[in-house]
Amino acid sequence: MKFRFPIVIIDEDYRSENTSGLGIRALASAIEQEGFDVLGVTSYGDLTQFAQQQSRASAFILSIDDEEFTSDTGIDPIVLSLRSFITEVRRKNTEVPIYVHGETKTARHLPNDILRELHGFIHMFEDTPEFVARHIVREAKAYLEGVQPPFFKALLDYAEDGSYSWHCPGHGGGVAFLKSPVGQMYHQFYGENMLRADVCNAVEELGQLLDHNGAIGESERNAARIFNADHCFFVTNGTSTSNKMVWHHTVAPGDVVVVDRNCHKSILHSIIMTGAIPVFLKPTRNHFGIIGPIPKSEFEHSAIQAKIKANPLLKGVDAKTVKPRILTITQSTYDGVLYNTETIKNMLDGYVDNLHFDEAWLPHAAFHPFYGSYHAMGKKRARPKHSVVYATQSIHKLLAGISQASHVLVQDSQTVPLDRPLFNESYLMHTSTSPQYSIIASCDVAAAMMEPPGGTALVEESLLEALDFRRAMRKVEEEFGKGDWWFKVWGPDKLADEGVGTAEDWIIRGDTKGSKKSGNTKWHGFGPLADGFNMLDPIKSTIVTPGLNLDGKFDKTGIPASIVTKYLAEHGVVVEKTGLYSFFIMFTIGITKGRWNTLLAALQQFKDDYEKNQPMWRILPEFCQQHKRYERMGLRDLCQHVHQLYAKYDIARLTTEMYLSDLTPAMKPSDAFAHIAQRRTERVPIDELEGRITTSLITPYPPGIPLLIPGEVFNKKIVDYLKFSREFSALSPGFETDIHGLVEIEDVDGNVSYFADCVAEVEVARSKPAAKKASAQKALPAPTVAAKKGAAKSKGSAKKAPFPKPAIAKSTRAIKERADAQTDSLVQVGDTGPFARNV
Numbered sequence: 001m002k003f004r005f006p007i008v009i010i011d012e013d014y015r016s017e018n019t020s021g022l023g024i025r026a027l028a029s030a031i032e033q034e035g036f037d038v039l040g041v042t043s044y045g046d047l048t049q050f051a052q053q054q055s056r057a058s059a060f061i062l063s064i065d066d067e068e069f070t071s072d073t074g075i076d077p078i079v080l081s082l083r084s085f086i087t088e089v090r091r092k093n094t095e096v097p098i099y100v101h102g103e104t105k106t107a108r109h110l111p112n113d114i115l116r117e118l119h120g121f122i123h124m125f126e127d128t129p130e131f132v133a134r135h136i137v138r139e140a141k142a143y144l145e146g147v148q149p150p151f152f153k154a155l156l157d158y159a160e161d162g163s164y165s166w167h168c169p170g171h172g173g174g175v176a177f178l179k180s181p182v183g184q185m186y187h188q189f190y191g192e193n194m195l196r197a198d199v200c201n202a203v204e205e206l207g208q209l210l211d212h213n214g215a216i217g218e219s220e221r222n223a224a225r226i227f228n229a230d231h232c233f234f235v236t237n238g239t240s241t242s243n244k245m246v247w248h249h250t251v252a253p254g255d256v257v258v259v260d261r262n263c264h265k266s267i268l269h270s271i272i273m274t275g276a277i278p279v280f281l282k283p284t285r286n287h288f289g290i291i292g293p294i295p296k297s298e299f300e301h302s303a304i305q306a307k308i309k310a311n312p313l314l315k316g317v318d319a320k321t322v323k324p325r326i327l328t329i330t331q332s333t334y335d336g337v338l339y340n341t342e343t344i345k346n347m348l349d350g351y352v353d354n355l356h357f358d359e360a361w362l363p364h365a366a367f368h369p370f371y372g373s374y375h376a377m378g379k380k381r382a383r384p385k386h387s388v389v390y391a392t393q394s395i396h397k398l399l400a401g402i403s404q405a406s407h408v409l410v411q412d413s414q415t416v417p418l419d420r421p422l423f424n425e426s427y428l429m430h431t432s433t434s435p436q437y438s439i440i441a442s443c444d445v446a447a448a449m450m451e452p453p454g455g456t457a458l459v460e461e462s463l464l465e466a467l468d469f470r471r472a473m474r475k476v477e478e479e480f481g482k483g484d485w486w487f488k489v490w491g492p493d494k495l496a497d498e499g500v501g502t503a504e505d506w507i508i509r510g511d512t513k514g515s516k517k518s519g520n521t522k523w524h525g526f527g528p529l530a531d532g533f534n535m536l537d538p539i540k541s542t543i544v545t546p547g548l549n550l551d552g553k554f555d556k557t558g559i560p561a562s563i564v565t566k567y568l569a570e571h572g573v574v575v576e577k578t579g580l581y582s583f584f585i586m587f588t589i590g591i592t593k594g595r596w597n598t599l600l601a602a603l604q605q606f607k608d609d610y611e612k613n614q615p616m617w618r619i620l621p622e623f624c625q626q627h628k629r630y631e632r633m634g635l636r637d638l639c640q641h642v643h644q645l646y647a648k649y650d651i652a653r654l655t656t657e658m659y660l661s662d663l664t665p666a667m668k669p670s671d672a673f674a675h676i677a678q679r680r681t682e683r684v685p686i687d688e689l690e691g692r693i694t695t696s697l698i699t700p701y702p703p704g705i706p707l708l709i710p711g712e713v714f715n716k717k718i719v720d721y722l723k724f725s726r727e728f729s730a731l732s733p734g735f736e737t738d739i740h741g742l743v744e745i746e747d748v749d750g751n752v753s754y755f756a757d758c759v760a761e762v763e764v765a766r767s768k769p770a771a772k773k774a775s776a777q778k779a780l781p782a783p784t785v786a787a788k789k790g791a792a793k794s795k796g797s798a799k800k801a802p803f804p805k806p807a808i809a810k811s812t813r814a815i816k817e818r819a820d821a822q823t824d825s826l827v828q829v830g831d832t833g834p835f836a837r838n839v
């Protein structure tokens with residue numbers, strides 16, 4: 001594969017008709033003869049900017065003419081320029097060859113700090129251009145070979161080899177696609193290399209992912225070193241899978257586990273999968289709906305023991321002697337709140353055997369001192385005495401990984417090493433035997449990219465862009481002045497005037513009166529927090545729209561965030577997540593100035609259109625196409641309409657209280673979930689849910705945090721919230737809360753009813769006589785409801801409705817016929833109905 005990495009020559013005489021120009025052009029032409037591209041520029045003008053392009057160069061030749069030296073003091077302008085250029089290149093790249101090309105001046109004329117960064121000093125006309133070119137090209141080639149990490153290098157070699165493959169995948173290096181027009185399009189779109197390198201585990205020379213050997217094993221060891229871990233396992237199915245691997249290795253049925261209530265659903269799936277009994281640590285929330293940290297006091301042994309004691313599923317367990325098998329916390333939260341992991345390790349070492357930090361959103365932190373000990377594994381940090389530490393990271397979220405690229409990092413404790421073969425049993429259980437090799441390659445490449453100093457520079461750039469964005473937003477606000485409004489970026493009051501500032505500005509401080517550090521205590525709205533236990537990651541930016549203050553009080557006017565993000569989307573800016581009055585963006589290492597400046601400009605346009613109350617049909621045509629009722633409204637009127645509805649129902653408070661309400665487990669999550677396989681569920685209308693036990697995860701979006709897990713009981717606050725959501729959907733189509741886990745059923749007249757799948761009443765009556773019963777007449781076994789009412793649609797993406805979806809059911813008759821057919825097929829042979837085997 002021919003990579004385009006030119007050798008860059010900077011010489012002000014590059015195009016001049018003088019000796020110097022002739023000499024450098026002769027060298028350029030000799031380099032081209034050797035098969036390398038040359039990029040010749042004449043200006044030392046913006047050297048630093050140019051140095052930032054170093055990732056595209058295979059070598060630099062920096063030309064200096066005799067007349068540019070005026071003294072031997074080392075402070076000639078040319079020396080200063082060279083120094084700043086070389087410093088900028090070396091900030092990210094210690095390896096790329098740099099040559100100085102001079103006339104008669106020698107090493108004597110350059111200071112040591114420049115000389116030690118050079119690969120050579122070329123004297124014009126001393127050797128033939130051909131000889132010099134061969135020397136430089138050899139170094140450039142060695143450099144390019146050296147940047148390839150182990151697996152990517154092996155994959156390149158394989159793809160270049162041109163062997164005929166008889167192994168899977170069956171497209172045979174892309175050839176199958178060439179046999180049809182649409183296949184041709186696919187081939188042209190992705191390109192030959194992607195398809196040639198799409199191989200299977202029959203290719204021995206690449207090593208085996210499932211055995212962690214060969215080039216893949218080497219690459220995993222390389223990544224472990226780079227990420228400060230003892231072990232690294234590449235995972236080709238996202239951190240959702242990494243989490244399950246860690247859990248299957250550490251947790252057995254009936255084990256007590258300690259889990260952040262604000263965890264990703266893959267952790268909840270892990271609880272269900274392993275048969276564990278969870279006790280939850282409850283995070284704080286502010287009224288913007290932002291999930292805060294779990295207070296430090298929740299990590300105390302006594303606090304965990306109190307939770308174990310209070311858990312009805314752990315009756316008879318001696319809270320004082322039982323040791324939780326694992327602790328999993330979300331590090332960072334979706335909005336960027338981090339924990340001081342050293343504090344947690346110190347508090348729990350030896351009490352909880354496995355400490356798991358779900359760092360899906362934090363793989364960058366290990367590469368910049370800014371993050372101190374606010375991430376799981378750092379250099380020169382003492383390992384816990386007893387507890388093994390796991391970190392699971394989505395390489396594809398914040399680093400240069402392609403979708404689903406993830407890894408598990410493990411740090412042995414002082415006394416307990418990871419048993420790799422045993423871990424691999426769990427790894428195998430969750431890994432396809434046909435992994436996607438381009439995901440493996442991106443894990444390999446992303447790790448190599450983060451190797452300091454390059455990785456540190458990349459993270460520094462993200463931090464800098466994030467801070468520049470925050471400063472720019474504040475400047476805009478200042479310009480609008482006090483009587484006007486503008487969007488705020490949630491974060492500490494104090495920001496450095498320039499540069500990335502210090503981590504101290506972002507560490508959340510306790511309200512210690514009189515302390516110098518007590519300034520940063522209130523901005524977050526999470527109430528009193530332990531001093532220094534948490535920090536906010538500056539690269540995660542939550543942008544707050546007007547309408548709701550930190551106390552949860554609604555202003556007279558307001559701008560719901562969903563309208564802003566719909567507006568942004570129609571103007572080509574897609575954000576990561578939208579809440580009620582906030583939305584979220586991230587400054588990943590892929591961010592550019594252009595991207596955040598475009599966002600800022602689009603927000604300005606929004607404000608302008610809002611002030612002018614521009615008609616919706618003009619500014620949000622795609623949205624109005626779907627929801628014609630808003631066509632003739634003005635933007636400001638629509639904002640006010642939705643804002644007033646939110647205020648009327650006090651939705652911020654309702655949501656917060658619902659999340660903070662007492663959630664009672666009535667059954668082990670795995671037992672409740674088993675009801676699905678055993679078909680012992682009932683599809684219960686939401687009005688009758690109070691007291692019923694869910695068999696599914698119930699997750700409202702926003703905020704996307706599971707509200708109930710299988711085995712827990714719907715309480716009044718949750719049922720009120722579900723009723724409110726239903727009413728709100730009817731009043732404001734297009735702005736409804738999506739609640740995964742609810743089943744939506746549309747009758748023949750298009751009326752939609754909402755249900756949740758619960759443990760069947762008969763089952764509850766048998767096992768838990770105290771549980772509240774809903775009306776058995778209305779709550780029917782799932783198939784019967786669907787068959788009677790029409791088509792069922794699950795709101796959960798992962799949960800398919802067992803019956804035809806409205807989109808494919810063309811007529812009432814068709815619906816009925818299909819539903820009848822489905823119902824028939826669900827009745828088990830020899831049984832009299834779906835519940836027959838229990839009776």
Ligand SMILES: Cc1ncc(COP(=O)(O)O)c(C=O)c1O
Nearest residue numbers: 238239240241264330358360394
């Ligand atoms: C905290 C957390 N953990 C794990 C995951 C799952 O990661 P992936 O999408 O790589 O499977 C996510 C996804 O958003 C997450 O937010």
